[in-house]
Amino acid sequence: MDNSLLVPRQLFLTKAFAAGPPTRVSVIGLTQVVFAVILDLIIWRHPLGPAKLLGMVLVLAPTAWLMLRPFGRPGRKADRAPDGGLAEEAGTDTPADGVGVSA
DSSP states (O other): OOOOOHHHHHHHHHHHHHHHHHHHHHHHHHGHHHHHHHHHHSSOOOOOHHHHHHHHHHHHHHHHHHHSOOSSSSTTHHHHHHSBBSSSSSTTBTTTTOOOOOO
């Protein structure tokens, strides 16, 4: 296998986690399931059995739920810090760099 794409892949992955909410960025990685199924069907011609379909639903349903829900949850503070930067965790008053915000 050619490993020449591993370094750029890791750099782009790191950049993605720095640019967006980690909960959203991490579930995007699960799209590999879709591509694996396509390759499985087209190239290797393996049929989709009930166990494969159930497994796909169990992996992709929570992913779809996370991707389709609003950015912040009702009743909680948004995933953004008061200064507009991303907060470490949803609902915290501290920006991602850990420096407190003075009022």
